[in-house]
Amino acid sequence: MPQQTGLYGSFNRFLERHLPSGLYKRALIILIAPVVLLQTLMVGIILERYYDNVTRVLGRSMARQASFLIDQYEAAGRAPAAFAELQRSAKRRLRVDVQMFEGQGLPAQAPLPFYAIFEQRLLQSVDDETGRNFWIDSNAEGGKVEIRVELEPQRIISFKFSADRVRWSDTQLIVSVLLGSSLLFLSIAMVFLRNQIRPIVDLARAATDFGMGRATGSFRPRGATEVKRAGQAFVDMRDRIERHVEQRTTMLAGVSHDLRTILTRFKLELAVLGDNPKIHPLKEDVDEMQHMLEDYMAFVKGDGGEEAMPVSIPELVSATVDTVERERPDSDAVISIGDLPTEQVSVKPNAFRRLLANLLSNAVRYGHEIQISGLIEGRKLVLRVDDNGPGIPADQREDVFRPFVRLDNARNLDETGTGLGLAIARDIAQAHGGEITLEDSALGGLRAVVSVPI
């Protein structure tokens, strides 16, 4: 894919780097983040406007009441009787406690933090309305708001407004309703989203399983139209491939049956001829032909649609070692089995045994000391076949996997062989979703490493 340039490209790369990798989480972020941001912004703006209005009105109303009461008191000529009357009616009609402090000044005004919007509004309003020296305390005892105004030096009048007039308890209600409903809708959205994404996850799993040669029969296309279409395309493709493999296998079964029949006839006719030294080469040729035929068959047949099932690796390995040793009774090679994973691992047993047998027969053919070991590495089964033979030069390690490729060392040995062993082995490893690589062995020869996901 060409690298995208410009702002859009770098934005995409930024998202690619910082978004979580799973589709579900990504979809959640992409769908929900804008909604949450928008909601937060809206709530912020609404609350700000609302709070702004409320504090302005409250502050002004308190300031006006205070200045009205001062005016009343002064109109009555500051008479003590008038003050007592004022005190009473302020308490009764306005719920304001009025007090007079003689012989003391105003306390120092504490500095206001920037978020104390109400107090700032109140300061401004009291200043505007009274035009005198004053002091406010928005958190006086009993949660009241107190305003003290200097009538003249050493004569202070104090007004205490009860708290419920300034505390704005709606905020909590609004915020919790918003938060609660957001959480509710968010959970509903998450459930829906999960249901939409599940078919995609199923499809990915089915495709991976099919790639690894596991059964995918239970997969059904479902979900949104596009996802369903992708699922259907996968099912069609899988069926086509399976049909193709099946046709190939049936055709080969036919051919192999026919050829084997002729070969058996050959053998019978040779047996009738008795133990004549003249026909020994002929017998060997017939044997070799049979061997080759079996190899070709195995190659084109692949795993023949074998199902993967859990097997015990140590059992599988020792069975294979037995077969290989039986096939070459006159070989002096020693096969030793090292550490092997004891867990059950899901593989196609016959195909996997064939893979191992091919690697082992190579090792036995070219080396004397052979070692098999294995382990589970993360989610992979790794098996190693080491030998002390001549090895394969690094630049030829890819070539030998090609069908019918045999190196000089094999030809010089004058061994029979078709050059299909490694090609078949790699085919089988890949049918399991894995791979075979060749390396240098600590024993001095070749190390073949099979790794298949489990």
Ligand SMILES: Nc1ncnc2c1ncn2[C@@H]1O[C@H](COP(=O)(O)OP(=O)(O)OP(=O)(O)O)[C@@H](O)[C@H]1O
């Ligand atoms: N363990 C080994 N040590 C040295 N060379 C090897 C080893 N394994 C394979 N080779 C080389 O790689 C070639 C290809 O191996 P491959 O198993 O595909 O074919 P083959 O063994 O010659 O024949 P076949 O396995 O079909 O009977 C061999 O001919 C040989 O030259």
Ligand SMILES: [Mg+2]
């Ligand atoms: Mg071989």
